[in-house]
Amino acid sequence: MFKDKLDIAWRKRNSLLCVGLDPDPDKIPSSVAGSDRLYLFNQHIIDATAPWVCAFKPQIAYYSAVGAEHQLGQTIDYIHKHHPGVPVILDAKRGDIGATATMYAREAFERYHADAVTVNPYMGGDTLEPFLSYADKGVFILCRTSNPGSGDIQALETPAGSIASLVARMAAERWNENDNVALVVGATYPEQIAEVRKLVGDMPLLIPGVGAQGGDLKQVLDNGLDQAGYGLLINASRSIIYAGSEKDFAQRAGAEARRLCEEINSLRR
Amino acid sequence: MFKDKLDIAWRKRNSLLCVGLDPDPDKIPSSVAGSDRLYLFNQHIIDATAPWVCAFKPQIAYYSAVGAEHQLGQTIDYIHKHHPGVPVILDAKRGDIGATATMYAREAFERYHADAVTVNPYMGGDTLEPFLSYADKGVFILCRTSNPGSGDIQALETPAGSIASLVARMAAERWNENDNVALVVGATYPEQIAEVRKLVGDMPLLIPGVGAQGGDLKQVLDNGLDQAGYGLLINASRSIIYAGSEKDFAQRAGAEARRLCEEINSLRR
Numbered sequence: 001m002f003k004d005k006l007d008i009a010w011r012k013r014n015s016l017l018c019v020g021l022d023p024d025p026d027k028i029p030s031s032v033a034g035s036d037r038l039y040l041f042n043q044h045i046i047d048a049t050a051p052w053v054c055a056f057k058p059q060i061a062y063y064s065a066v067g068a069e070h071q072l073g074q075t076i077d078y079i080h081k082h083h084p085g086v087p088v089i090l091d092a093k094r095g096d097i098g099a100t101a102t103m104y105a106r107e108a109f110e111r112y113h114a115d116a117v118t119v120n121p122y123m124g125g126d127t128l129e130p131f132l133s134y135a136d137k138g139v140f141i142l143c144r145t146s147n148p149g150s151g152d153i154q155a156l157e158t159p160a161g162s163i164a165s166l167v168a169r170m171a172a173e174r175w176n177e178n179d180n181v182a183l184v185v186g187a188t189y190p191e192q193i194a195e196v197r198k199l200v201g202d203m204p205l206l207i208p209g210v211g212a213q214g215g216d217l218k219q220v221l222d223n224g225l226d227q228a229g230y231g232l233l234i235n236a237s238r239s240i241i242y243a244g245s246e247k248d249f250a251q252r253a254g255a256e257a258r259r260l261c262e263e264i265n266s267l268r269r
Numbered sequence: 270m271f272k273d274k275l276d277i278a279w280r281k282r283n284s285l286l287c288v289g290l291d292p293d294p295d296k297i298p299s300s301v302a303g304s305d306r307l308y309l310f311n312q313h314i315i316d317a318t319a320p321w322v323c324a325f326k327p328q329i330a331y332y333s334a335v336g337a338e339h340q341l342g343q344t345i346d347y348i349h350k351h352h353p354g355v356p357v358i359l360d361a362k363r364g365d366i367g368a369t370a371t372m373y374a375r376e377a378f379e380r381y382h383a384d385a386v387t388v389n390p391y392m393g394g395d396t397l398e399p400f401l402s403y404a405d406k407g408v409f410i411l412c413r414t415s416n417p418g419s420g421d422i423q424a425l426e427t428p429a430g431s432i433a434s435l436v437a438r439m440a441a442e443r444w445n446e447n448d449n450v451a452l453v454v455g456a457t458y459p460e461q462i463a464e465v466r467k468l469v470g471d472m473p474l475l476i477p478g479v480g481a482q483g484g485d486l487k488q489v490l491d492n493g494l495d496q497a498g499y500g501l502l503i504n505a506s507r508s509i510i511y512a513g514s515e516k517d518f519a520q521r522a523g524a525e526a527r528r529l530c531e532e533i534n535s536l537r538r
């Protein structure tokens with residue numbers, strides 16, 4: 001079960017930090033060279049940051065834009081082999097009608113062996129079903145995303161509440177039969193985190209937006225922790241993996257992961 | 270410009286039919302064998318159906334589920350080379366924050382050389398911008414999808430109208446600066462097609478759901494044609510590409526494409 005693996009990672013590793021593996025060929029240090037440099041870069045980042053994380057989250061677009069699917073597979077395999085307690089969330093934000101969603105679920109879970117995947121709920125519950133039916137895998141449903149334009153649809157008010165709050169309710173009441181649903185709620189909307197936490201009990205929440213996008217960590221924790229003091233995966237990507245651009249880039253990434261993990265833990269107490 | 274290419278395809282080819290290239294390894298005739306059998310199958314389907322189509326729409330999930338990205342690239346190149354007047358819409362339903370959306374746009378337009386891509390608007394206008402900024406490419410935004418669960422979010426009513434109608438309005442009023450926006454509206458919701466057509470003028474509408482999903486063709490045309498009698502891409506995938514399963518599968522696909530193209534044209538008059 002994904003949720004068990006995540007629970008153990010949170011507690012045993014004493015971290016709520018999720019590191020995003022978004023290797024942009026233009027931003028990787030030039031000292032990392034070769035035809036598999038995305039994978040090499042990831043290896044270094046993974047080993048340096050692993051002591052301070054509860055999960056890794058590779059973003060598939062960074063691999064598919066440049067035809068590096070093989071390196072994405074290698075990256076996930078590397079985490080499973082060398083850091084077996086750390087769940088891998090494939091950030092893909094997929095969503096399509098049933099027959100096609102089945103193919104996307106196969107991509108995430110059978111081709112790449114991810115522990116969880118992010119999905120987009122716009123097309124409705126039947127399009128999430130093929131993902132949810134993998135009962136041992138996690139499904140992170142976009143609820144309120146961290147970007148400024150997320151209000152265009154997600155913040156619209158209906159008589160029964162905002163779209164984002166309705167997604168949270170459907171997640172808790174209809175889509176979580178296998179206890180494998182989680183939600184994505186941006187750090188930039190802390191009041192939404194508080195509302196969602198009330199609606200979904202101890203469901204895991206993936207929180208992007210604390211690094212480059214400037215979400216407030218204290219508010220996120222105050223509003224988002226579950227009753228046991230866990231329940232959050234606080235994601236940082238660019239601020240950690242590009243903390244350095246010289247030969248000591250991995251060391252700097254590790255230091256920044258440690259700093260952020262410890263800052264989160266100091267605010268949790 | 271994508272819209273020009275589509276306009277010429279509609280008029281010169283006298284077809285509103287879009288054929289979806291969703292090659293499921295389990296459904297491809299066993300007579301098509303080899304390590305590149307998805308591509309071989311597509312070649313046959315493309316050549317047999319091309320006289321009756323205004324566009325092809327490969328669905329990326331069918332390739333990425335089985336690690337066949339190379340065959341997707343070959344398929345799109347084949348269409349460009351052998352049927353250069355026929356636009357290719359990459360059905361990917363992508364959507365993510367700006368930096369990541371830039372990577373997805375690169376995937377669709379620079380890696381695969383698609384003429385257009387489908388995108389998901391749930392995350393808001395800023396996440397569509399990296400796609401829209403390719404002014405010569407088309408961007409098909411999901412509005413009301415053909416599946417039964419599309420009502421979960423898209424049909425929800427706000428004080429300003431349903432979510433789907435608000436997406437149509439934002440598409441026409443905010444997102445179409447480069448005149449490269451199109452919408453996806455399912456044949457299974459003909460009243461939504463009528464509403465959208467009123468809101469968006471002559472914007473192209475991609476209509477899934479007439480084949481296996483049972484949408485009514487007459488209603489689609491009555492409600493969706495633009496003033497010039499075009500404006501629609503009526504998609505069929507499984508009902509055409511799997512019309513036969515024996516050695517004459519391509520001939521049968523061609524016959525079914527012709528039948529549907531001519532049925533559409535008879536109802537247009």
